[in-house]
Amino acid sequence: MVSSTSSTFDFVVAANRLPVDRSVSLDGTVTWTTSPGGLVTAMESVMRDREAAWVGWAGFPGDAPAPFDDGRLRLHPVGLSAEDLTDYYEGFSNDTLWPLYHDVIVPPTYHRSWWNAYRRVNERFAEAVCEVAAEGATVWIHDYQLQLVPAMVRDRRPDVRIGWFNHIPFPPVELFAQLPWRAQVLRGLLGADFLGFQRPDDARNFLRSCRAVLDATVKGDTVRWQGSDDGRLGGSPRVARAAAVPISIDAQGLRELADSPAVRARAAEIRESLGNPQVVLLGVDRLDYTKGLRHRLRAIGELLADGEIAPPEVTFVQVATPSRERVEAYRTLRQQIEGTVGRINGDFSHLGDTAVHYLHQSYGREEMAALFQVADVMLVTPLRDGMNLVAKEYVTARHDGGGALVLSEFTGAAEELHSAYLCNPHDIAGLKETILRAIRDDHEEKRRRMRMMRRQVRTRDVQAWADDFLRALEMAPARPPRARRS
Numbered sequence: 345m346v347s348s349t350s351s352t353f354d355f356v357v358a359a360n361r362l363p364v365d366r367s368v369s370l371d372g373t374v375t376w377t378t379s380p381g382g383l384v385t386a387m388e389s390v391m392r393d394r395e396a397a398w399v400g401w402a403g404f405p406g407d408a409p410a411p412f413d414d415g416r417l418r419l420h421p422v423g424l425s426a427e428d429l430t431d432y433y434e435g436f437s438n439d440t441l442w443p444l445y446h447d448v449i450v451p452p453t454y455h456r457s458w459w460n461a462y463r464r465v466n467e468r469f470a471e472a473v474c475e476v477a478a479e480g481a482t483v484w485i486h487d488y489q490l491q492l493v494p495a496m497v498r499d500r501r502p503d504v505r506i507g508w509f510n511h512i513p514f515p516p517v518e519l520f521a522q523l524p525w526r527a528q529v530l531r532g533l534l535g536a537d538f539l540g541f542q543r544p545d546d547a548r549n550f551l552r553s554c555r556a557v558l559d560a561t562v563k564g565d566t567v568r569w570q571g572s573d574d575g576r577l578g579g580s581p582r583v584a585r586a587a588a589v590p591i592s593i594d595a596q597g598l599r600e601l602a603d604s605p606a607v608r609a610r611a612a613e614i615r616e617s618l619g620n621p622q623v624v625l626l627g628v629d630r631l632d633y634t635k636g637l638r639h640r641l642r643a644i645g646e647l648l649a650d651g652e653i654a655p656p657e658v659t660f661v662q663v664a665t666p667s668r669e670r671v672e673a674y675r676t677l678r679q680q681i682e683g684t685v686g687r688i689n690g691d692f693s694h695l696g697d698t699a700v701h702y703l704h705q706s707y708g709r710e711e712m713a714a715l716f717q718v719a720d721v722m723l724v725t726p727l728r729d730g731m732n733l734v735a736k737e738y739v740t741a742r743h744d745g746g747g748a749l750v751l752s753e754f755t756g757a758a759e760e761l762h763s764a765y766l767c768n769p770h771d772i773a774g775l776k777e778t779i780l781r782a783i784r785d786d787h788e789e790k791r792r793r794m795r796m797m798r799r800q801v802r803t804r805d806v807q808a809w810a811d812d813f814l815r816a817l818e819m820a821p822a823r824p825p826r827a828r829r830s
């Protein structure tokens with residue numbers, strides 16, 4: 345990475361996080377590592393080799409480092425103070441919006457000071473975007489942390505084209521209406537020309553909220569609104585389109601990686617170190633209450649107690665990636681999960697035969713690809729998930745045609761991966777039956793299911809997603825007049 349002087353770009357991406365996080369070790373050594381989460385996994389492969397700017401936070405509190413280049417991509421850091429982190433990131437983004445947008449699995453917290461921080465930080469992102477966007481640029485804003493940025497950019501820069509994509513669900517209006525700042529959030533989003541969602545239901549929820557909360561006119565997938573009441577939308581009527589554009593993965597890249605001799609060898613090594621079990625069950629999730637880990641462990645614990653599965657023949661590996669560790673609901677979840685894993689292992693493991701292998705760590709891409717290859721049954725059982733890229737990664741990494749995917753109906757992925765063993769994670773008896781079916785079904789049936797899912801992911805990969813989104817943005821109504829920058 346080299347640092348360089350600032351200039352402007354025709355294509356600008358803004359997301360809360362940059363694709364890389366900076367960390368400083370005790371001896372002062374600075375390292376940059378890949379940022380966590382599906383947004384970065386997907387966008388990093390879309391943006392690789394593009395001449396563009398990426399505006400985002402560099403993953404540590406304090407002043408922003410100077411902009412620098414990673415290949416042809418300009419990384420433009422936005423600084424977040426310790427207070428911004430508490431109020432904007434951990435507070436409003438991850439303790440208000442995240443639970444509200446995920447079916448209120450835990451109760452959202454509403455604090456006016458968090459809302460003020462959210463506005464303040466969104467302004468900072470909007471300023472940074474305007475600084476790097478060339479005349480008539482395409483600006484692509486991402487996710488729930490930056491919902492006010494579209495209108496803030498529109499206000500300052502009527503010449504640019506603005507798209508926004510939501511990586512997480514958009515809630516039904518009956519839940520969204522709880523938000524004390526619901527009108528301001530919708531007004532912020534309506535600064536975009538095109539709004540992309542994971543599922544048609546998410547787009548519909550958004551359009552229904554515009555009608556119910558703003559009294560906007562909605563016809564088909566287009567929303568019209570006279571943004572006169574706060575002056576933020578330039579006083580002129582806004583027209584925006586909202587539609588589903590489901591995100592995906594770099595299928596070819598992962599297939600090649602999974603097929604490499606090093607990853608195959610590592611997969612064999614992992615299987616060996618697990619004691620060559622007949623069946624390896626695997627879960628890979630950020631340690632988040634949306635991922636259904638408690639329900640999954642309940643089902644596994646009962647299957648062990650029933651004698652339906654037992655180590656060393658069957659073993660369960662759960663990778664639980666550290667996440668948002670200063671937010672109370674995440675701390676509580678970690679305690680519960682680790683307590684449950686301890687109890688299960690206490691009851692059902694024997695010396696040398698572990699029932700549940702629990703790994704609270706992050707890994708490189710190669711290790712993830714090897715783990716996927718080892719998994720005979722992949723358990724993806726969130727209570728709610730915008731998409732869930734892990735499901736798509738798993739079917740792709742199993743280039744040998746083996747494996748089986750147990751997938752929650754409440755994921756965006758379930759709308760595409762119809763051949764998975766679909767489950768309702770709230771129904772523990774049903775979940776147990778589905779896991780057993782995925783273990784015991786005959787080989788040919790499993791191969792048929794995996795083949796269909798692999799084909800789906802291969803044809804609808806992340807590049808197709810980005811092309812679809814950018815085409816929809818280009819064709820959205822109300823193309824702003826060019827060259828109107830003051």
Ligand code: ADP
Pocket residue numbers: 380381382383385628629630663664665705706707708712731732733734735737
């Ligand atoms: P989310 O965005 O909610 O975290 P996704 O399933 O959509 O969920 O995306 C998670 C991404 O993070 C995937 O690309 C997955 O491979 C990756 N990932 C998850 N856990 C780990 C881990 N422990 N180490 C490295 N990468 C991980």
Ligand code: G6P
Pocket residue numbers: 360361380381382383384438487488511512667668
């Ligand atoms: C999900 C969200 C992303 C977020 C990621 C990791 O994928 O959609 O916006 O970046 O989780 O969460 P974190 O809070 O660590 O950025």
